[in-house]
Amino acid sequence: MEAFLGIDVGSVSTNLAVLDGQGRLLARQYLRTAGRPIAAVQEGMRALEAELGGAVAIAGVGTTGSARHLTGLLVGADVIKNEITAHAVAALHVEPGVRTVLEIGGQDSKIIILRDGMVIDFAMNTVCAAGTGSFLDQQAARLGVPIQEFGGLALAARHPVRIAGRCTVFAESDMIHKQQLGHSLEDIVAGLCEALVRNYLNNVGKGKEILPPVLFQGGVAANRGLVEAFARHLALPVTVPPHHDVMGAIGAALLARDLRRPGAPTAFKGWRVKDLEFKTTSFECQGCPNLCEVVQFRQEGRVLARWGSRCGKWEADSSGI
Amino acid sequence: MKVSFPRMGNSHCAFRWLLEALGHQVIVPPEISTRTLDLGVRYAPEFACMPFKVVMGTYLEVAEQGAELLITSGGVGPCRAGYYWVLHQQILEEQGYPTRIVAFDPPDCGWRDFWHKLAFVYRSGGVSLRRCLWALQVAWAKLKALDDLEARSLQVRAREVQRGATTRALRQAVATVDAAGSLPEVAEALAHGLRLLDGVDQDDRRECLRVGLTGEIYALLEPVASLSTQEILGHLGAEVERSMYVSRFAGRKGFGPPHAEVVRASRPYLGLECVGGHGVETVGMTVLWARKGFDGVVQVAPFGCTPEIVAKSILPRVSQEYGIPVMSLFFDEQTGPAGVYTRLEAFVDLLYARRRARRGEESRNGSLSRH
Numbered sequence: 001m002e003a004f005l006g007i008d009v010g011s012v013s014t015n016l017a018v019l020d021g022q023g024r025l026l027a028r029q030y031l032r033t034a035g036r037p038i039a040a041v042q043e044g045m046r047a048l049e050a051e052l053g054g055a056v057a058i059a060g061v062g063t064t065g066s067a068r069h070l071t072g073l074l075v076g077a078d079v080i081k082n083e084i085t086a087h088a089v090a091a092l093h094v095e096p097g098v099r100t101v102l103e104i105g106g107q108d109s110k111i112i113i114l115r116d117g118m119v120i121d122f123a124m125n126t127v128c129a130a131g132t133g134s135f136l137d138q139q140a141a142r143l144g145v146p147i148q149e150f151g152g153l154a155l156a157a158r159h160p161v162r163i164a165g166r167c168t169v170f171a172e173s174d175m176i177h178k179q180q181l182g183h184s185l186e187d188i189v190a191g192l193c194e195a196l197v198r199n200y201l202n203n204v205g206k207g208k209e210i211l212p213p214v215l216f217q218g219g220v221a222a223n224r225g226l227v228e229a230f231a232r233h234l235a236l237p238v239t240v241p242p243h244h245d246v247m248g249a250i251g252a253a254l255l256a257r258d259l260r261r262p263g264a265p266t267a268f269k270g271w272r273v274k275d276l277e278f279k280t281t282s283f284e285c286q287g288c289p290n291l292c293e294v295v296q297f298r299q300e301g302r303v304l305a306r307w308g309s310r311c312g313k314w315e316a317d318s319s320g321i
Numbered sequence: 322m323k324v325s326f327p328r329m330g331n332s333h334c335a336f337r338w339l340l341e342a343l344g345h346q347v348i349v350p351p352e353i354s355t356r357t358l359d360l361g362v363r364y365a366p367e368f369a370c371m372p373f374k375v376v377m378g379t380y381l382e383v384a385e386q387g388a389e390l391l392i393t394s395g396g397v398g399p400c401r402a403g404y405y406w407v408l409h410q411q412i413l414e415e416q417g418y419p420t421r422i423v424a425f426d427p428p429d430c431g432w433r434d435f436w437h438k439l440a441f442v443y444r445s446g447g448v449s450l451r452r453c454l455w456a457l458q459v460a461w462a463k464l465k466a467l468d469d470l471e472a473r474s475l476q477v478r479a480r481e482v483q484r485g486a487t488t489r490a491l492r493q494a495v496a497t498v499d500a501a502g503s504l505p506e507v508a509e510a511l512a513h514g515l516r517l518l519d520g521v522d523q524d525d526r527r528e529c530l531r532v533g534l535t536g537e538i539y540a541l542l543e544p545v546a547s548l549s550t551q552e553i554l555g556h557l558g559a560e561v562e563r564s565m566y567v568s569r570f571a572g573r574k575g576f577g578p579p580h581a582e583v584v585r586a587s588r589p590y591l592g593l594e595c596v597g598g599h600g601v602e603t604v605g606m607t608v609l610w611a612r613k614g615f616d617g618v619v620q621v622a623p624f625g626c627t628p629e630i631v632a633k634s635i636l637p638r639v640s641q642e643y644g645i646p647v648m649s650l651f652f653d654e655q656t657g658p659a660g661v662y663t664r665l666e667a668f669v670d671l672l673y674a675r676r677r678a679r680r681g682e683e684s685r686n687g688s689l690s691r692h
Contacts, residue, residue: 066659066663081666081670082663082664082666082667082670083663084663084664084667084670085666085667085670108660116678118671118674118675118678119667119670119671119674120646120671120675121646121671122667122668122671124660124663124664207634207637288352288354289351289352289354289355289356289357290354290355290356291354291355291356312485312488
């Protein structure tokens with residue numbers, strides 16, 4: 001059967017999704033990037049191959065996320081797309097009438113406004129990472145609560161405390177302060193959810209007309225406390241799609257299906273990618289005072305591409321980067 | 322005297338030539354690099370905007386090389402940049418440099434002051450007023466030629482077949498203008514440069530967007546200050562029209578819409594003639610571009626820029642009433658290039674999808690590019 005592979009490599013998680021020609025999900029993987037995007041992608045490929053085996057033939061590959069270019073080179077991608085477009089495409093696939101997408105990932109958060117099946121506006125957090133997955137992870141670890149249970153705790157709160165949510169450093173100080181005053185863990189966690197939602201709506205969502213249906217995507221949507229807080233602040237139902245954590249990958253796979261050159265073979269290198277040796281090395285170019293950090297990407301010792309130089313003199317062979 | 326000035330795009334070619342013609346020894350400000358920014362950030366107040374820091378870095382770099390005189394523009398109105406040179410001067414003194422800054426305020430704010438400063442510059446170079454006037458004429462022609470070339474490159478880049486070809490052609494064209502030493506030579510260099518740009522191999526079948534680029538003046542004039550937003554837009558397939566150039570700032574007519582027209586266009590949204598910097602122009606240009614049927618507008622400004630924040634808060638209304646997408650990007654020394662690229666790419670995707678939809682074509686993502 002013909003299938004399409006989408007890979008979304010972000011700061012915190014690496015997600016893979018395989019769809020059939022009708023856009024039905026055949027297999028999915030959600031992994032921690034853990035600072036090693038290449039290894040994470042290879043691990044995901046290994047798992048997908050084990051699951052699907054020879055049952056499917058990959059006819060197109062799309063990559064997205066902050067490591068989309070690197071991943072595109074790694075696996076051989078037909079489409080390399082930014083995560084805003086990928087998330088919008090996936091949201092429209094799940095809910096064709098969607099008018100608002102809230103997406104909170106590991107290190108960035110975005111809002112996408114759609115009308116009549118088309119993106120008309122979007123925003124991403126700019127100067128502050130407050131309210132993203134990394135911070136929640138960190139706080140869950142500090143409080144000794146597994147991240148999976150973190151959101152559920154908020155639902156048990158009776159009197160959520162007010163936490164300063166503008167900046168993560170101050171939010172943490174404020175949480176510690178409330179904790180030392182004797183507030184319950186549930187109330188503090190609920191207060192944090194409230195603060196994050198307030199911050200999101202005042203920063204990323206500023207000036208945007210948020211209309212239903214509202215989809216909440218990204219890894220953080222697993223946090224039920226946040227879902228409730230969003231629904232309360234917006235006074236709208238907020239839907240978390242079934243595969244909210246791999247929507248970026250689903251979007252990338254759909255883009256691979258829709259944008260591949262008609263009749264052209266896929267650039268996919270095959271499942272063997274999981275066993276190849278990929279290495280990145282870097283050096284500082286001494287050509288001018290910019291001292292650019294140039295990265296070299298090697299497959300089995302051969303340089304596939306270089307990037308990172310401002311003037312472009314090292315960027316040989318890196319098509320699409 | 323050893324003279325230097327802030328760096329803004331390619332304008333240094335004209336300024337170098339002018340000051341040399343006035344008998345000075347010119348230290349050409351180096352290209353803005355990581356080192357420039359590091360130096361500027363180290364000595365500037367933290368909450369000064371990025372242009373302050375970049376210019377501070379440049380001043381320190383040229384002061385190291387022995388610059389004795391720095392020439393810059395002042396400014397009037399609510400934007401604090403008009404006062405930057407005073408603080409720059411103080412920081413240079415604190416660092417032990419004897420460098421002096423002369424800042425030219427717009428002549429209509431005080432002809433006497435302008436004249437005194439001009440007289441100081443040409444007399445200290447040991448040339449006559451006559452030669453000074455001639456040199457100003459040629460330098461003005463150079464400035465205009467440099468802007469003409471850049472404006473053309475912003476159109477050509479969208480269709481270039483080989484990525485980077487336009488940037489290379491522009492560099493060559495600028496070098497020709499740089500070498501010109503008289504009005505006829507400048508005219509010839511301009512014609513040659515435009516031919517070079519038009520000679521770039523172009524894909525005529527590519528469907529290009531028309532995007533207006535507006536915002537704060539330094540972020541527009543020095544591409545590095547917006548992490549090359551104008552080039553990225555070109556690579557993504559957008560023909561870019563920019564609201565500001567050095568020559569336009571200096572009063573050039575017929576290069577972009579007349580100032581009065583821009584102000585008039587902003588009137589329904591802003592009751593003021595001036596909100597500082599070019600906030601009024603940002604609003605007015607967006608309206609004018611929308612009326613001309615542009616696909617979208619990108620606003621660029623340094624983080625914390627008050628005039629542009631005023632404009633930014635008005636733009637959503639303009640965007641809604643005219644149905645033109647607008648994206649604002651604010652930059653400081655912490656801004657990462659990856660985030661800027663991601664936003665611009667998503668914005669361009671949005672513009673292509675709209676264009677398709679307006680033509681009534683079935684979209685199913687088909688209008689997007691593969692990379």
